[in-house]
Amino acid sequence: MSEFDAVALVKCETYEYEEVKRALGESLDLIDALSFVEPGMKIGIKANLVTGASADKAITTNPVLLRRLCELLVERGATVVIGDSPGGLFTPSFVQNIYKACGLNELEDIKGVTLNQNFSVKDGTFPEALSIKSFIYTGWLRDVDVIINFSKLKTHAMMGMSCAVKNMFGCIPGATKPEYHMRFPEEKAFANVMVDLNEYFKPVLYVVDAIDGMEGNGPTAGEKRHIGAVLASKKPYALDMVCAHMIGMGINDVQTLLMASERGLGPKDISEVRILGGYSLGDAVVPDFKRATIHQSITFEGGTVFNRIKSVAVKLAYSTKPQVKKDECIGCRKCHETCPAKAITMVRANGASPKGTGSIPSIDRSKCIKCFCCQEFCPVGAMKVHYNPIGKLLNNMHG
Ligand code: SF4
Numbered sequence: 001m002s003e004f005d006a007v008a009l010v011k012c013e014t015y016e017y018e019e020v021k022r023a024l025g026e027s028l029d030l031i032d033a034l035s036f037v038e039p040g041m042k043i044g045i046k047a048n049l050v051t052g053a054s055a056d057k058a059i060t061t062n063p064v065l066l067r068r069l070c071e072l073l074v075e076r077g078a079t080v081v082i083g084d085s086p087g088g089l090f091t092p093s094f095v096q097n098i099y100k101a102c103g104l105n106e107l108e109d110i111k112g113v114t115l116n117q118n119f120s121v122k123d124g125t126f127p128e129a130l131s132i133k134s135f136i137y138t139g140w141l142r143d144v145d146v147i148i149n150f151s152k153l154k155t156h157a158m159m160g161m162s163c164a165v166k167n168m169f170g171c172i173p174g175a176t177k178p179e180y181h182m183r184f185p186e187e188k189a190f191a192n193v194m195v196d197l198n199e200y201f202k203p204v205l206y207v208v209d210a211i212d213g214m215e216g217n218g219p220t221a222g223e224k225r226h227i228g229a230v231l232a233s234k235k236p237y238a239l240d241m242v243c244a245h246m247i248g249m250g251i252n253d254v255q256t257l258l259m260a261s262e263r264g265l266g267p268k269d270i271s272e273v274r275i276l277g278g279y280s281l282g283d284a285v286v287p288d289f290k291r292a293t294i295h296q297s298i299t300f301e302g303g304t305v306f307n308r309i310k311s312v313a314v315k316l317a318y319s320t321k322p323q324v325k326k327d328e329c330i331g332c333r334k335c336h337e338t339c340p341a342k343a344i345t346m347v348r349a350n351g352a353s354p355k356g357t358g359s360i361p362s363i364d365r366s367k368c369i370k371c372f373c374c375q376e377f378c379p380v381g382a383m384k385v386h387y388n389p390i391g392k393l394l395n396n397m398h399g
């Protein structure tokens with residue numbers, strides 16, 4: 001085990017500036033995180049700005065944490081650019097609205113800190129990749145000397161969990177993200193896209209906002225859940241392993257962890273991670289954290305016919321699909337525009353939300369690849385993850 005398998009785990013109960021200052025400072029000191037910073041360096045912070053949501057919704061990286069990290073970097077003589085490519089267009093007007101909604105504009109009051117204004121895209125080639133040997137990415141990431149990944153701990157319908165590793169998907173320009181779901185519809189291949197992106201960009205540091213996270217219908221439409229921690233590491237897979245453990249998940253629940261481990265890049269188990277700080281992992285675990293889906297975790301050892309039948313039966317029980325909640329749908333068409341498989345048409349329906357247009361999405365199940373982009377980008381949380389009845393029962397029992 002190398003020093004880079006170390007993960008700093010520090011208790012942090014609120015987003016009060018003084019509390020954040022203490023907890024973030026402690027977590028960064030524990031892993032000597034900022035020793036790479038040199039005067040004149042240009043540092044990109046890849047935040048999670050998946051959608052325009054205020055900080056209290058617990059969907060995006062909290063601005064108080066970002067503020068403190070920026071201050072620490074600027075004090076060391078660096079300049080900082082904060083950016084992300086949210087779901088939707090990667091254009092100045094679209095992204096400015098996201099910055100504003102997420103409460104980031106006031107961070108530019110700090111001398112040396114800017115919000116990204118470079119909306120170019122670049123071609124990337126990565127021969128060693130398993131999934132994305134060639135791809136396009138947001139050009140601002142090539143304008144900076146190093147990248148810091150600052151994610152948010154949430155559930156995720158397709159990947160199980162959204163945290164450090166998944167956050168790198170925001171390097172793909174928003175409107176082209178659905179194409180990657182089409183190219184890699186199978187969970188393992190899609191998880192390898194995330195691992196490839198981490199290996200290609202190699203952020204020097206990963207920090208996780210796990211003070212308030214999201215449970216249930218994540219990563220955008222779940223419920224806020226207090227977790228009470230800030231974490232930092234130089235290794236994304238070790239860091240995600242700790243975060244998964246804190247919300248009651250293991251390697252088989254989070255495909256990115258499984259793929260990283262199979263590729264020899266990440267730990268197989270929480271016991272392989274060195275946790276630093278006075279906050280014990282046992283105390284940091286949040287009981288009964290609601291998952292978005294657990295169908296990925298169901299595997300049976302051995303190739304006997306009986307086990308294969310059991311595996312298929314349980315997978316069917318746990319099978320999930322996107323389903324609109326009619327009375328919450330405002331008919332905005334975002335799911336229709338986002339769906340990479342063109343599986344959604346808008347139809348007139350009785351019972352749609354009176355606040356909306358009266359149209360709701362209708363999903364062609366034969367085309368749907370279950371990427372859950374529609375669920376991720378619905379602005380009002382009207383697109384839900386639907387379990388079949390047996391799976392729902394088992395899921396409730398699972399907690
Ligand atoms: S309907 Fe939703 S889950 Fe199905 S392919 Fe379209 S966006 Fe993905």
Ligand code: SF4
Nearest residue numbers: 329330332333335378
């Ligand atoms: S389900 Fe959500 S994204 Fe789709 S039309 Fe309704 S409100 Fe809009």
